[in-house]
Amino acid sequence: MLLREVEYARPASVQEAVRLLSDQEGARALAGGQTLINVMKARAASPDALVDLNGLDELKGIDLGSDGTVTIGAMVTYSEVIGSAEARARPILGEVCAQIADVQVRNRGTVGGNVCSNDPTNHLPPLMVSLGATMHITGPGGERTVPAEEFFLGVYMTAAGPGELLTRISVPPGKRDGFASVAIGKDGTCIVNAAASVNGGARVALGCVDAVPVLLKTDSVEEDAVRAALQGANLDPPSDVHASADYRRHLAEVVAVRAVAQARGKS
Ligand SMILES: Cc1cc2nc3c(=O)[nH]c(=O)nc-3n(C[C@H](O)[C@H](O)[C@H](O)COP(=O)(O)OP(=O)(O)OC[C@H]3O[C@@H](n4cnc5c(N)ncnc54)[C@H](O)[C@@H]3O)c2cc1C
Numbered sequence: 634m635l636l637r638e639v640e641y642a643r644p645a646s647v648q649e650a651v652r653l654l655s656d657q658e659g660a661r662a663l664a665g666g667q668t669l670i671n672v673m674k675a676r677a678a679s680p681d682a683l684v685d686l687n688g689l690d691e692l693k694g695i696d697l698g699s700d701g702t703v704t705i706g707a708m709v710t711y712s713e714v715i716g717s718a719e720a721r722a723r724p725i726l727g728e729v730c731a732q733i734a735d736v737q738v739r740n741r742g743t744v745g746g747n748v749c750s751n752d753p754t755n756h757l758p759p760l761m762v763s764l765g766a767t768m769h770i771t772g773p774g775g776e777r778t779v780p781a782e783e784f785f786l787g788v789y790m791t792a793a794g795p796g797e798l799l800t801r802i803s804v805p806p807g808k809r810d811g812f813a814s815v816a817i818g819k820d821g822t823c824i825v826n827a828a829a830s831v832n833g834g835a836r837v838a839l840g841c842v843d844a845v846p847v848l849l850k851t852d853s854v855e856e857d858a859v860r861a862a863l864q865g866a867n868l869d870p871p872s873d874v875h876a877s878a879d880y881r882r883h884l885a886e887v888v889a890v891r892a893v894a895q896a897r898g899k900s
Contacts, residue, residue: 635674636670636673636674637673637676637679639673639680639681639682639683640657640660640681640682640683641682641683641685642682642683642684642685643685643687643688644684644685644686644688644689645688645689646689646691647689647691647692647771647798647800650662650684650686650689650798651771651772651773651796651797651798652773653682653684654684654795654796654797654798655772655773655795655796657681657682658681658795659680659681659682660680660681660682660683660684661678661680661682661683661684662683662684662686662749662798663683663684663685663686663687664686664687664707664708664742664743664745664746664749665710665741665742665743665746666741667734667738667741667742667746668742668746668750668752669683669746669750686707686708686745686798687708689708691706691800692706692707692708692745692798692800692801693706693708693709694706694709695709695713695714695717695719695720696719697719697722700806701722701805701806702803702804702805702806703719703720703722703723703726703803703804703806704801704802704803704804705720705726705744705801705802705804706744706745706800706801707743707744707745707746707749707798707799707800707801707802708743708745709743709744709745710739710740710741710742710743710744711730711731711733711738711739711740711742711743711744711747712730712736712739712740714726714727714730714744715727715730715731715739722806723764723804723806723807723808723810724808724810725760725764725810725811725812725828726760726804728812729756729757729760729812729828730744730756732756732812732814733747733756734820735820744757744802745799745800745802748761748768748781748784748785748791748799748802749791749793749799750789751785751786751787751788751789751790751791751845752788752789753788753840753841753842753843753844753845754822754823754824754826754840754841755823755840756812756814756823756826756840758781758785758838758840758845758846759826759827759828759838759839759840759846760812760828760838761781761784761802761804762781762782762785762828762836762838762846762848763810763828763829763830763836763837763838763848764781764804764805764807764810764828764830765780765781765782765805765830765836766780766781766802766803766804766805767779767780767781767802767803768780768781768784768792768793768799768802769799769800769801769802769803770792770793770797770798770799770800771797771798771800772793772794772796772797772798773796773797776800779792781802782838782846782848785845785846786845787844787845788844807830807832808899808900809830809831809832809896809897809899809900810828810829810830810831810895810896810899811828811829811831811891811892811893811894811895811896811897811898811899812826812827812828812829812892812895813826813827813887813888813889813891813892813895814826814827814840814888815884815887815888817875822875823840823841824841824875824876824880824881824884825839825840825841825842825870825876825881825884825885825888826839826840826841826888827839827840827885827888827889827891827892828840828892829889829892829893829895829896830896831854831893831896831897833852834850834851834852834853834854835850835851835853835854835858835859835893835896836848836849836850837849837850837851837859837862837889837892837893839866839868839885839888839889841870841881842868842869842870842881842882842885843868843869843870847866847868849862849863849866849889850862854893854896854897856890856893856894859889859890859893860886860890862889863885863886863889864886868881868882868885870882870885
């Protein structure tokens with residue numbers, strides 16, 4: 634289906650982008666367009682104006698701090714993460730980006746677009762929650778930071794509100810991480826996924842089982858402790874043509890155990 638007519642602006646600075654987004658209620662940021670253009674074609678979203686972030690160098694680049702923190706600009710693509718020496722300081726970042734869709738999507742889709750769309754089947758929301766990432770947001774009121782576990786508010790809803798932009802994500806140092814998923818076919822949508830970070834205990838973030846990633850913390854990284862945490866969790870997965878809620882609950886335990894085992898296997 635063709636897009637309906639829409640205004641288009643390509644700002645030269647983050648400040649200008651924020652102003653354009655704040656001035657017009659129906660304006661939306663355009664990143665890689667891999668979700669937004671498709672939902673516009675399907676008429677599931679119908680913004681009046683697109684504010685294209687692709688000219689903003691301030692939102693690009695990956696930086697490795699002296700303390701090992703990896704900071705990723707919101708407009709960095711998955712392929713750039715995969716090829717980045719700086720991002721290799723936290724290897725799971727490239728490993729998970731390499732699992733997203735196909736090379737065309739990975740060349741256009743951005744880290745910022747992935748987390749800001751907060752589709753519950755996306756790979757990066759649970760990953761950023763398990764890693765304890767910090768989200769940097771700029772809006773008309775200035776800059777603020779939000780922990781990843783407070784950033785995801787609901788399906789397609791995040792703490793980056795109207796008129797605000799996610800500018801970058803800071804990921805603290807670490808190496809003992811894992812990610813496991815069950816997807817529909819090769820390169821398909823996840824039915825369930827889990828990201829885990831191990832450091833004494835485990836932080837396990839589950840995707841596809843609720844509107845936002847579900848974070849479980851365990852003191853032990855033993856399989857029994859992970860299974861017990863899952864059984865105690867109040868998961869509310871959807872039932873759809875791909876999987877029933879009960880099957881997703883079952884798979885959530887499977888992928889959580891696999892993600893923690895993967896993380897434990899790394900030194
Ligand atoms: C065929 C196909 C298969 C896919 N499979 C997967 C998959 O397996 N796993 C997965 O995780 N994803 C998958 N995706 C989604 C893909 O990863 C998208 O790239 C991603 O969800 C959105 O990123 P984008 O850069 O394209 O953002 P866009 O589509 O441009 O934007 C998405 C939303 O985020 C907002 N936004 C973007 N950037 C910012 C910002 N900096 N600040 C505030 N708001 C912003 C936009 O306004 C919009 O509402 C798939 C997409 C396609 C087309």
